[in-house]
Amino acid sequence: MNVDFQRRVDRIAGVFICRILSLFSIMRKDTPVHTKPQKIMVILLSEMGSLVLARPMFDHIKKKYPNASxxxxxxxxxxxxxxILKVIPQENIFTVSNSSIKKLLGDSIxxxxKMRKIDIDTVxxxxxxxxxxxxxSFLSGAxxxxxxxPYTQEGLFRGDFINRPVLYNPYQHISQQFITLAEAIESGNVPTVKRQVPIDYxxxxxxxxxxxxxGGMFRRFKIDFPNVAGKKxxxxxxxxxxxxxxxxxxxxxxxIAEDLLQNGFAVGIIGLKSDNKIASAILSHCRxxxxxxxxxxxxxxxxxMLLFHFASLLITNDGGPGHFASMTPVSTIAFYGPETPTLYGALDNKSVNFYANLSCSPCLTAYNHRNSPCDGNNVCLKSIHPEAVLKKSYEILNRHLGTSTTY
Structure with a gap:
């Protein structure tokens, strides 16, 4: 299913279902319990990068509830x-397919x-x-x-059956907010959590x-691309x-690819197979x-991620690769604009974020279901000039000069 179709289904069917379930919750006088959780289900469906950013939350849950599954x-x-994160056992991973409505419904049922059979008590x-x-969350039986x-904010209705509602905070990193969700399990405040989440978490x-x-990946790479062997x-x-x-x-x-090549570096264009037209345009330009x-x-x-282990630098748009790189030794330069590093910056200390901070930025938010009003002229990113990126790139690369990669 494409993103726009998913948004329409969520807006039309999702609101209706949430209202019905809210009425059902009221009719049965659903009241929350106040016990230590034993079986916790974390729902984090759609974002690979967000899974990486949720790692501190998983660590926090394990520390606070060591006996919980x-x-x-x-x-x-x-x-x-x-x-790859290895935060839970393989058998505790539940998946659904979003390839079609039919597949999603079948997998959801x-x-x-399964969730009801194992008696999930907390979601x-x-x-x-x-x-x-x-x-x-509601249908799980937890x-x-x-x-x-949203509390007093207009819109964003998700049902009145969330009995530990957490106030979304667009000024705080999403990893901190994920930890706040874990802190809300036993909280009775309104809003549920009133505490600081230290950065060192x-x-x-x-x-x-x-x-x-x-080493196996490195040898395969050298065989497949012998002309760049020995180059950074x-x-x-x-x-x-x-x-x-x-x-x-x-x-x-x-x-930037042309400049790096002129200065003796090799440049590798990564992405999905569907990104090959973009790669072809860069190859044609650089020759x-x-x-x-x-x-x-x-x-x-x-x-x-194995490839990242023997690269000297990753230059990337905001998205999954920058977060995957945070778990490897490679330094990263990432570009933000439609979204902000305040919320979604990588958690390592070797990432450099470029962000122009325009009046319209960020425009992809929870409030618009990441449906930007931008006409396509993303000035927020066009304002980040290649000269500044190259300067920072060479600063990072110069720190690696004289080091060799062998496996």
Whole structure:
């Protein structure tokens, strides 16, 4: 299902279902319990990057409720990221497909039966105002239902059956807000949580990987691209994914790739196989054998992260790759505009965020279901000039000069 169709279904069917379930909750006089959770279901369906940003929340839950079992519900295409994070056992991962309405409904019925069978008592719905998460929350049978709530804000109705409503805060990093959801489980305040979430809670752990596994990827890469062997590799991710408005101009990527190549670096263009037209445009501009097309080269997220282990720098649009890189040794330059690093910046200390902070930015928010009003002229990203990016790139790359990569 495409994003616009999902938004329409959520807006039309989601509101109606949430109102019906809210009435049902009132009629049965549904009251929350005040006990320690034993079986916690985390709902985080749609964003790979958000899964990485949720890592501190999982660590916090384990510390606060060491005897509780933790489960996660997510879209099946995001399962691999959760497996890389290794925050819960494999058997505690529940998935649904969003490839079609029919598949989603069938998987949802199956998953809800499983949730009721294992007797989930607490649900943390980490979705930002999409209604499907709150619907799962109610139908799971859990007595404690935590989720974001608008309180006195207009719109954004997700049902009155969320009995641990957390006030969404657009001025606080999303990782802090995920921890706030965990803190709301036993809270009775209004709003539910009135405490500071220290920045030092926001730590990201490196991926677990062996030297042999990295070495195998490195040897494969050298065989497939022998012309760049021995060169420092800069990876660039020029694709916009499902939200093309987040993409830094392609002409700017062409300029920085050309400059890096002229200064002796190799440039690898990463992305999905569907990004090959973008890669072709950069290759045609640069006309240099040391500029290589890696779109579709890595078949899994894990392979992409292995590639990061022997790259010198990643230059990327806002999205999953920057967050995956935070779990690897590679330094990252990321571009924000339609979204803000205040909310979604990577959690490591080797990422550099470029953000112009225009009056209209960010325009992709929870309040508009990430449906930007922008006419396509993303001045917020066009205002980030290649000269500034190159200057910062060479500062980072110069710190790596003299180091060699061998496996």
């Amino acid at each position: 933790i489960y996660v519900l997510l879209f099946e295409q995001n399962k691999e990221v959760l497996e 199956h998953v809800l039966k 943390l719905d980490c979705e930002l105002f999409s209604r499907v998460g709150s619907i799962y 007595r404690i239902r935590v989720g974001f709530h 926001l730590k990201i752990q490196p991926m677990e990987v062996s030297r042999d596994e990295i 590799i800069v990876l660039i991710y020029p694709g916009g994914g499902l939200l093309p408005i987040r993409a830094w101009p392609l002409s700017y990527y062409c300029m 240099n054998a040391n500029c290589i097309d890696l779109t579709g080269y890595t078949k899994t997220v894990r392979e992409l």
